[in-house]
Amino acid sequence: MTVGGDTVTEVVRLSWKDVRDRVHGRVLDGTYAPGDRLPRDEDLAEEFGCARSTVQRAMQDLSLSGIVERRRKGGTRVRRDPVTRATLDIPITRNEVENRGAVYGYRLIGLTTEAVPPPVTAKFEMAGSEEMLRVRALHLADGHPFVFEDRWVSLRTVPEILEIDLAAQSANEWLVRNKPYTRCDLRFYAMNADAETAAILETGEGAALMVIERTTWIGLDPITSVKAVTAPGYEILTRS
Amino acid sequence: MTVGGDTVTEVVRLSWKDVRDRVHGRVLDGTYAPGDRLPRDEDLAEEFGCARSTVQRAMQDLSLSGIVERRRKGGTRVRRDPVTRATLDIPITRNEVENRGAVYGYRLIGLTTEAVPPPVTAKFEMAGSEEMLRVRALHLADGHPFVFEDRWVSLRTVPEILEIDLAAQSANEWLVRNKPYTRCDLRFYAMNADAETAAILETGEGAALMVIERTTWIGLDPITSVKAVTAPGYEILTRS
DNA sequence: AAAATTAATATGTAGCTACATAAAATTGTC
């Protein structure tokens, strides 16, 4: 490009993502080795010819994804023991089924009001026990069992749940649409199907099943705790 | 506070986290219902008495955590189908064992060079097959089997692996410390222990085991793909 | 020498401006 006789080099403006990737590249190629301290943001900014705020955004992102650690005054250093950090999305079960191109089905199995047993009070981190709504239901994909959920819903926090026809609409959908939470604990493990679960999921006793337990709160108040037992072959994938 | 006879109200400066929490609160209490369009950043900024950049940071965070969706010109709206979004940390197995207060142990079971079978080329998204290093090893906690890993390492991408004494140091540790990746795919599922796996993990045949498969790349080049079969009782928890 | 205080410093955050970009809404053309 030429303006008034002078050659004007195109000014390439670095985005914070460019800075992030270039710094990440240096971690990848060993320029900055695990445990090493990186130059301060200001120096990197000068080197890259951008503002410190741009470097700051880049480094924060690297810090979030577990590549580096940052401490005020301590500076930034490459994490010595990198962790694999992944983001998981757990959709509403209906959407999960429909995204697979299957027809969603739902069957209410049991609806009772019971005193919460100790394993569940423990999940809620509650001091004592109380009466909650227990909803047992089956989600189906193309008519086949997909997920069996055994759920407890706090009647103190969510009394409106009693107004809902849980034979027509799953508690999963109603809660997730109407009761956003501020805290969510997840737990994944494998279990062998017991006789009852095997019967419900139409599989053999002893089959290896993946279980997803999810407990949610709004503030300090418990909303719900579900044990979702998935049918054989279920798998969880990290997104992108 | 009084200065020179005038009452001076303390100016409370809102942080972007405050803005985020207040907007989130409105989603929680239904002021903004699922599907609703929120005021534009500028209006929220005026309402809260802060800069648009502060609102922008807040809204971006809400967008990242799956509460709202933002689109240029389209504005911001509350997600109609909220997903449970969680962040998972998968540490180096040694650290995982030691963080539980157990003594870490490691045993190399097999080390061969083999042509990669189709299921693994599929994970790597490779066109054809090639020779890779296959490492089978057992991680122990207090002398008991903890995780059995069956790993493939690309000799094209990571030829240095041949220099490492994999009887002394696990490929898991060496790779994670020396070969940062740019892409990582994770897959979790449950399987019944077959005879060989049961023997290695010292459990019964048919036991329900959680499997974590992880495949990593640097750029487009495959680094490694592991199938980590965990001992009975293993569970994955989301952090914080 | 140990403890408490102070200073120095790197990151964290808020405010402002200017401009980029994507998508919707409008206008113009055939």
Next chain:
DNA sequence: GACAATTTTATGTAGCTACATATTAATTTT
């Protein structure tokens, strides 16, 4: 009226400044 071109608009990003905050390092006090 359908399609293309243009304008409008809300979010996205970069740069700058100023100040906050957490830690470490240095200094002073006991």
